[in-house]
Amino acid sequence: MSDLLKTPLYEQHQNLGARIVDFGGWALPVNYSSQVEEHNAVRNNAGVFDVSHMTVSDITGSDTLPFLSKLLANDIYKVSSLPGKALYSCMLNESGGVIDDLIVYYLTDEYCRVVTNAATNQKDMAWLAKQAASFSNVSVTEKSDLALIAIQGPKALDIIQTKFSDDIASSTKNLNRFQGTFTENSADNIFIGRTGYTGEDGVEIILPANKAEQIWQQCIDNNIQPCGLGARDTLRLEAGMALYGADLDEEHTPIESGLSWSVALNDKNKIPRDFIGATALASNSRYKMIGLILEGKGVLRGHQKLLNNSEEVGEITSGTFSPTLQKSIAIARIRSNCELSIDSTLHVQIRKNQVEARIVKYPFI
Amino acid sequence: MSEIRSELKYLSSHEWARVEEDGTVTIGISDYAQESLGDVVYVECPDVGAAIVAGEQVAVVESVKAASDIYAPISGEVIEVNEALEDSPETVNDSPYDDGWFFKVRPDELEELGNALDSEAYEEQLDE
Numbered sequence: 001m002s003d004l005l006k007t008p009l010y011e012q013h014q015n016l017g018a019r020i021v022d023f024g025g026w027a028l029p030v031n032y033s034s035q036v037e038e039h040n041a042v043r044n045n046a047g048v049f050d051v052s053h054m055t056v057s058d059i060t061g062s063d064t065l066p067f068l069s070k071l072l073a074n075d076i077y078k079v080s081s082l083p084g085k086a087l088y089s090c091m092l093n094e095s096g097g098v099i100d101d102l103i104v105y106y107l108t109d110e111y112c113r114v115v116t117n118a119a120t121n122q123k124d125m126a127w128l129a130k131q132a133a134s135f136s137n138v139s140v141t142e143k144s145d146l147a148l149i150a151i152q153g154p155k156a157l158d159i160i161q162t163k164f165s166d167d168i169a170s171s172t173k174n175l176n177r178f179q180g181t182f183t184e185n186s187a188d189n190i191f192i193g194r195t196g197y198t199g200e201d202g203v204e205i206i207l208p209a210n211k212a213e214q215i216w217q218q219c220i221d222n223n224i225q226p227c228g229l230g231a232r233d234t235l236r237l238e239a240g241m242a243l244y245g246a247d248l249d250e251e252h253t254p255i256e257s258g259l260s261w262s263v264a265l266n267d268k269n270k271i272p273r274d275f276i277g278a279t280a281l282a283s284n285s286r287y288k289m290i291g292l293i294l295e296g297k298g299v300l301r302g303h304q305k306l307l308n309n310s311e312e313v314g315e316i317t318s319g320t321f322s323p324t325l326q327k328s329i330a331i332a333r334i335r336s337n338c339e340l341s342i343d344s345t346l347h348v349q350i351r352k353n354q355v356e357a358r359i360v361k362y363p364f365i
Numbered sequence: 366m367s368e369i370r371s372e373l374k375y376l377s378s379h380e381w382a383r384v385e386e387d388g389t390v391t392i393g394i395s396d397y398a399q400e401s402l403g404d405v406v407y408v409e410c411p412d413v414g415a416a417i418v419a420g421e422q423v424a425v426v427e428s429v430k431a432a433s434d435i436y437a438p439i440s441g442e443v444i445e446v447n448e449a450l451e452d453s454p455e456t457v458n459d460s461p462y463d464d465g466w467f468f469k470v471r472p473d474e475l476e477e478l479g480n481a482l483d484s485e486a487y488e489e490q491l492d493e
Binding site: 019030298328 | 406430432
């Protein structure tokens with residue numbers, strides 16, 4: 001563990017008795033106690049996650065919007081009249097494959113904040129730098145001195161608004177869903193986004209590393225359940241949210257990954273947009289995504305093969321046991337010409353057994 | 366700190382084996398194993414009547430987090446599986462050495478268990 005990167009909250013995780021694992025080179029908590037209890041806390045009350053391993057970058061300069069418009073498969077101009085508004089998007093390579101998925105907050109025409117994944121950090125930063133070089137006035141600054149704390153659950157906002165310091169409490173009161181803002185005292189450099197990766201309401205707080213411990217402790221003191229990566233995965237999967245490296249990769253387009261809703265081929269005037277990978281997206285999709293609920297025994301997991309009348313039609317990209325549904329669920333990628341309708345069944349190869357699973361729409365909750 | 370029972374034999378892969386008074390052997394996973402796995406949601410045991418071979422993979426335990434192979438501590442015939450785990454797999458977490466047992470074996474040669482770790486050796490392994 002000594003070679004691993006540590007977040008500013010590493011000591012807090014140790015003190016709470018967390019099981020720490022190597023997650024893409026970071027020492028991170030996978031669970032503190034029961035993963036299922038952590039999951040249920042977020043569904044029913046509130047949970048807190050240290051997601052400081054994720055990368056925060058500030059995009060600045062007069063070419064910020066043209067740059068992001070070229071870089072992203074979603075249209076930054078959808079949110080460019082709404083200060084603080086967040087947009088989910090993939091950034092693609094020239095062949096339409098997904099380099100990473102991200103959230104971008106529009107702050108001004110000359111300042112946007114982007115949050116990308118941890119495991120993809122190096123290639124993301126290289127790609128951003130390369131693309132930015134084609135614009136005369138845009139800078140990409142990785143903010144590696146920041147911590148990121150996600151507080152999620154139906155009671156999360158209420159607890160923050162009644163128990164946290166005035167500046168944080170009042171900032172969250174004015175936030176719409178999928179919107180972010182800096183708190184009033186700009187010197188604090190605390191940014192709050194009403195976003196998350198659990199399917200519940202809540203916030204993600206981006207703040208200087210030296211302020212992380214205080215906010216974390218405030219969560220613990222207010223009975224917000226500390227949650228690890230394990231619960232984060234079951235929560236996001238129930239919510240039908242894609243995980244980079246499992247459901248998304250450079251070999252598949254966002255359309256082949258169930259994310260066509262996040263692709264804006266045209267701008268608001270119905271004019272085709274010129275973004276990286278757009279040309280490749282015009283050709284026919286080879287795959288589509290489906291949701292599965294296991295009818296037989298076992299647990300669905302990534303890479304298990306799917307069989308339709310003994311013919312292999314695809315594989316699971318993410319699977320788990322859903323604590324909320326008390327059933328095993330999965331997201332799977334199948335060939336686009338495979339005609340299987342919602343509620344029809346197919347078989348999943350689980351070790352030596354072929355087990356029946358039903359096709360469903362997702363999100364699962 | 367995980368519980369280790371002195372009367373049991375262990376494999377380095379965290380299975381335990383208990384010799385019963387009638388000479389049969391009960392098999393399960395250790396307290397350390399259930400703790401590492403987290404919430405157990407499914408156990409796939411061998412069929413009753415199956416012949417199993419020491420050291421070979423014979424069962425699977427799945428937690429919310431991951432699937433894990435279970436190896437046979439001894440060769441023999443499976444004579445009973447813990448059917449209660451089908452509806453309540455979490456019993457493996459609550460009671461790994463008692464109600465959470467996996468299956469029972471009529472061993473070919475009981476002496477084969479001599480190859481397994483005793484509780485002290487297993488404890489040493491966990492300390493490493």
